[in-house]
Amino acid sequence: MSKPALPDARSGGRFDWNLLRTFLVIVQERSISAAAAKLHLTQSAVSQALKRLEDQLERRLIERHNSAFTITAAGEEVRRAAEAIHGNVSQLLTDVSQTEAEAVGRxxxxxxxxxxxxxxxxxxxxxxxxxxxxxxxxxxxxxxxxxxxxxxxxxxxxxxxxxxxxxxxxNKVFLQQRYALFCGRNHALFGRHDVRMDELLGENFVSFASDALGDSLSPLTIFRDQRGFNGRIVAASSQHDEVKRLLIAGFGIGCLPEHSVRADIEQGRLWRLPPGEGVCAVELHLLWHxxxxxxxxxxxxxxxxxxxxxxxxxxxxxxxxxxxx
Missing domain, CATH: 3.40.190.10 (Periplasmic binding protein-like II)
Incomplete structure (x- = not known):
């Protein structure tokens, strides 16, 4: 016997895929009445669904004689095809659900x-x-x-x-930033190659606000204390670009990450000051709870x-x- 051909969607014919699901339940339960109970349908509705499927496929799928329930050869072919389709649809729904969960959000x-x-x-x-x-x-x-x-x-x-x-x-360490001392183009020390550390001790400071409070940038505070700096903190900001702006304006000397101001040094806005080894190294972390x-x-x-x-x-x-x- 030739295999029953499932309708081709490209042919323009309509095919109710729910009929395959109903057929699978009938086969699993081996009973029209049991399938109706599981699907919460009437026996008449399940019988009609089976008949519509058989009519569309032009094959007898189930033989029923009194209490006997036999799946025909064509019915076995349809069962295998229906199980494959059902499995693919279930996997598709799972994949789409997971993809949407990952791809959408904030x-x-x-x-x-x-x-x-x-x-x-x-x-x-x-x-x-x-x-x-x-x-x-x-x-x-x-x-x-x-x-x-x-x-x-x-x-x-x-x-x-x-x-x-x-x-x-x-946490995960993202960057290891080395801080150094700088002054701006409007400062008296700008452009001098002979600046000594002892000349810096009385200079006023432009600081990060967190440095002034002794928080995350406290190594900068420790550096000033250990080297004997006695100048005042005359300006502060929590924003990197604002600290840089105040340095360029000549308010005082201050610390910035070396790698972040290379362009400013090359373009004559900032000047690197001693010590040559820099001030301190600070790690930037990715943090999560x-x-x-x-x-x-x-x-x-x-x-x-x-x-x-x-x-x-x-x-x-x-x-x-x-x-x-």
């Missing part, structure tokens, strides 16, 4: 000012290509506030300066960020957009 990231890294820029381009429907909110805050808010589970994650990782926060309930979008972000930056060395992560080290 990520709230708190970031320190300012992250100067071509790898970081490329991460966001890559993340958006991979998850174009995930919404992103980025808020720039002082590192101390970021740590507190992540502890309170008020955001997906944070990227912040952090010397000691608080309990229940997971260990016990937070995360959405699929947030889990996708954390995994994608960690996997992406693992593909680059620390030197590469600090590189500028033009490829300079």
């Amino acid at each position: 990520v709230h990231l708190l970031v320190a000012s300012r992250i100067h890294s071509a790898v970081y820029d490329e991460f966001w381009a890559d993340f958006h290509r991979e998850y174009p429907r995930i919404e992103v909110q980025l808020d720039v805050l002082p590192s101390s506030e970021i740590v507190t808010l992540v502890q309170q589970r008020a955001a997906t994650a944070g990227i912040a300066l952090c010397r000691q990782i608080p309990k229940r926060l997971e 260990r016990d937070a309930q995360r959405t699929p979008a947030e889990m996708a972000f954390l995994k994608h960020f960690r996997d992406f930056i693992d593909g680059y060395s620390m030197t590469e992560r600090l590189a500028s957009r033009d490829g300079g080290a």
Whole structure:
């Protein structure tokens, strides 16, 4: 006997795929009445569905004589085809559900000012290509506030300066930034190659607000204290670009991450001061709460960020957009 051909959707004929599901239940239950009970339908409705399927396929699928219930050879072929279709549809629904859960959602990231890294820029381009429907909110805050808010589970994650990782926060080192002393083009020390450390001790400082408070940038405070600096903090900001602006304006000397101001040095806006080895090294961490309930979008972000930056060395992560080290 030739195999029963399921209707081809391209032929223009209509085929009710629910008939296959009803047929599968009939076969599984080996009874019209039991199938009707399982499907919450009347026996008449189930019998009519079976008849419609047999009419469409032009084959007898089930033989019923008194209490006997026999699946015909054609019925076995249809059963196998129906099970395959049902399995594929079930897998499709699962895959679509998982894809939608991952591809749609919102990520709230708190970031320190300012992250100067071509790898970081490329991460966001890559993340958006991979998850174009995930919404992103980025808020720039002082590192101390970021740590507190992540502890309170008020955001997906944070990227912040952090010397000691608080309990229940997971972390991954993103950047290792070396800070150095600078002055701006309007400062008396600008352009001098013979500046000695003892000449700097009385100079006023432009500082990060968190440094003035002794928070995440306290190594800068420790450096000043150990070297015997006695100048006043005359200006402060929590924003990298504003600290740089005040330095260029000549308010005083101050510390910035070396890799973030290379262009300003080359273009004559800032001048590097002693000591030659810099002031201190500070690590920038990705932080997230260990016990937070995360959405699929947030889990996708954390995994994608960690996997992406693992593909680059620390030197590469600090590189500028033009490829300079």
